[in-house]
Amino acid sequence: MSSIRVGLLVVAGGRGVRLGAERPKQYLSLAGRPLIVHTLEALAAGFPFSAATVVIRAEDRALYDEAVAQLTSAAAAALGDPAIGGATRQQSVLAGLEALEAAAPEIVLIHDAARPFPSPALVARAVEAAGRHGAAAPGTAISDTVKQVDSDGRVLSTPARSSLRAVQTPQAFLFPLILEAHRRAAAAGLGDLTDDVAVAEWAGAPAYVFEGDPLNVKVTTMQDLEAAEARLMATASETRVGQGFDVHAFAPGDGLWLCGVRIPHSATLSGHSDADVALHALADAIYGALAEGDIGQHFPPSEPEWKGAASKVFLAHAVSRVRARGGRIVHLDLTLVCEAPKIGPHREAMRARVAEIAGLDIGRVAVKATTTERLGFTGRAEGIACLATATVRLP
Numbered sequence: 001m002s003s004i005r006v007g008l009l010v011v012a013g014g015r016g017v018r019l020g021a022e023r024p025k026q027y028l029s030l031a032g033r034p035l036i037v038h039t040l041e042a043l044a045a046g047f048p049f050s051a052a053t054v055v056i057r058a059e060d061r062a063l064y065d066e067a068v069a070q071l072t073s074a075a076a077a078a079l080g081d082p083a084i085g086g087a088t089r090q091q092s093v094l095a096g097l098e099a100l101e102a103a104a105p106e107i108v109l110i111h112d113a114a115r116p117f118p119s120p121a122l123v124a125r126a127v128e129a130a131g132r133h134g135a136a137a138p139g140t141a142i143s144d145t146v147k148q149v150d151s152d153g154r155v156l157s158t159p160a161r162s163s164l165r166a167v168q169t170p171q172a173f174l175f176p177l178i179l180e181a182h183r184r185a186a187a188a189g190l191g192d193l194t195d196d197v198a199v200a201e202w203a204g205a206p207a208y209v210f211e212g213d214p215l216n217v218k219v220t221t222m223q224d225l226e227a228a229e230a231r232l233m234a235t236a237s238e239t240r241v242g243q244g245f246d247v248h249a250f251a252p253g254d255g256l257w258l259c260g261v262r263i264p265h266s267a268t269l270s271g272h273s274d275a276d277v278a279l280h281a282l283a284d285a286i287y288g289a290l291a292e293g294d295i296g297q298h299f300p301p302s303e304p305e306w307k308g309a310a311s312k313v314f315l316a317h318a319v320s321r322v323r324a325r326g327g328r329i330v331h332l333d334l335t336l337v338c339e340a341p342k343i344g345p346h347r348e349a350m351r352a353r354v355a356e357i358a359g360l361d362i363g364r365v366a367v368k369a370t371t372t373e374r375l376g377f378t379g380r381a382e383g384i385a386c387l388a389t390a391t392v393r394l395p
């Protein structure tokens with residue numbers, strides 16, 4: 001099968017306006033990498049394509065370059081320069097086919113960048129269907145009854161469900177057939193046929209539907225994006241546990257910061273920042289889970305910038321590093337070790353504040369306290385110690 005030349009065309013020209021995000025959806029981060037990277041790697045895992053072209057919008061070139069730099073070398077191997085798309089999907093596909101023509105593929109698969117889950121079996125079925133039928137699309141049975149309605153919502157007909165298929169990509173074609181069909185459609189002034197099998201049909205080619213994959217979903221809404229991310233995390237993620245420990249000494253004063261909450265007391269804690277021993281231990285626990293150094297490395301005490309700083313910036317930074325890695329915090333747990341002040345009365349406020357800073361549900365934050373039975377430096381009320389644990393899921 002791999003002796004035939006199969007080209008790949010991925011259409012990434014959409015603006016993704018339905019998502020309301022700051023960048024087109026194909027470049028949004030999903031489990032730490034852009035959506036289009038997942039799509040290209042899934043396709044490459046399914047077939048050794050001889051040539052591959054992505055159709056992009058000219059203004060997305062920097063986003064595209066940044067994304068494909070993250071591809072595995074295997075997935076990047078067949079990838080040529082991107083083609084610049086037109087105003088409609090149909091025009092974009094024609095631009096991509098023209099770009100692929102130099103590689104003279106016998107078969108081409110045309111896929112939407114916003115479908116990140118084409119399985120190897122689906123890709124193999126697509127290649128096989130192109131060879132057998134000339135023009136084919138994957139389709140799935142429809143479980144909902146479908147109504148044809150007019151603009152007032154009045155039902156005009158109820159098509160027999162058994163003969164209907166919801167059509168996906170990759171659609172698969174003999175390359176000369178679909179290139180010729182697109183050229184003729186463009187020359188005839190057609191501009192917005194929404195899928196490529198429709199272009200082949202219009203050109204008079206018999207077109208077929210082969211077995212699609214219900215899991216080969218298209219990411220259209222923010223909910224789709226979140227579901228896709230959860231799926232990627234479930235299949236390819238690891239759980240890590242990091243620990244943190246910190247101590248600060250008491251000094252004359254009238255209160256102290258613990259977990260971002262001001263607590264009245266007969267002393268304060270001394271330190272370069274606001275000496276919030278709990279937030280320091282939590283930040284270190286998260287850095288530990290990431291294996292990204294410690295708080296002193298990210299915020300050197302030698303830098304005057306951090307003198308008296310509110311320690312929420314340290315925790316917020318550690319949390320942002322988890323997000324930058326495409327991960328999420330599962331749970332934060334800490335134990336304060338001191339004779340005084342009493343932690344119990346402030347426990348819920350502390351949990352709420354940590355949850356707020358870390359962007360977590362309060363049920364994922366635990367605050368505990370213990371004494372050391374008057375033993376050691378905490379027992380002598382010379383300072384407060386804090387132990388923390390962070391459980392983190394990373395892609």
Ligand code: MG
Pocket residue numbers: 246247248271275276277280
């Ligand atoms: Mg500290």
